[in-house]
Amino acid sequence: MLAVSLNDGVVTVAEAPRPSRPHGHALLHLRMAGICNTDLELQRGYYGFSGVPGHEFVADVVEADTAELVGRRVVGEINLECGECSWCRRGLGRHCPHRTTLGIAGWPGAFQEYFTLPERNLHLVPDSVSDEDAVFAEPVAAACEILDQVEIPLAEPVAVLGDGKLGLLVALVLAGHGCRVELFGHHEAKLALTAPAGVIRHLNEEGAPASFDFVVEATGSAEGLMQAVRMTRPRGTVILKSTVHGSVALDAAPIVVNEITLVGSRCGRFAAAMPLLSAHAIPLAGMVSARYPLAQAAHAFEHAARRGTLKVLLLP
């Protein structure tokens, strides 16, 4: 079978043996995978990663302990938790200190024809949901995490900063949930993708100072956080979605004076994402920029890294 691997920033594709399935795990055959910014960061060497990347996928179950799973189309939670520590017992295995993470840390990823995941990580994909939509389950779950962490009253205006993949998905998910979303970005065509969801779009505009109770920072830039703080009302909340590597210059005074809450936000629960996908509540059309076969993964990574590119998909 073909497997993509990343070593010292170089993407290679080679024949590899089909992985064997540990007890309690399913053997999965890839249908479609998505390249995420995290994969590009792994390529840039941020986490000292070497191995098979890939954590956004749709696959068919080939073998499993649970007979009913075999032959089913699934997506999967990416954190392999211990199941026993205090975090896991609280349902927060995403923070389990003993976890490995599919295609990111300690567990071979989905950019290969066959891979394995614990059965308990899997979620069935309803027939009504296409592979093209299901492959977004992981980033949609990450957007849903905001709603798990912060109680945003329905119809409450929420500002989302950034019209990259992450910002667009956050805007679509919050709008699908019923929030009044205002999206701030610099690319008219990308902002337009959120029009079907009723998102109010602001092109090349900074929001007025202290104009929102909730601001989601998804720009991926160091400046985004300061902009978010400026736009937040006293006692408001800034939700940090983008991982900016290195230190960020931050004037703490407005945060203290205006008693602003900063909330870091990362992976989310698929259980929250699947109903949105099943209900077709998130218009994902237009989010895919290109598709490549696994064999051309190096080109796919190059394409994904180009400015302005949205989701690049890999197919076996």
Ligand SMILES: [Zn+2]
């Ligand atoms: Zn991702």
Ligand SMILES: [Zn+2]
């Ligand atoms: Zn644990």
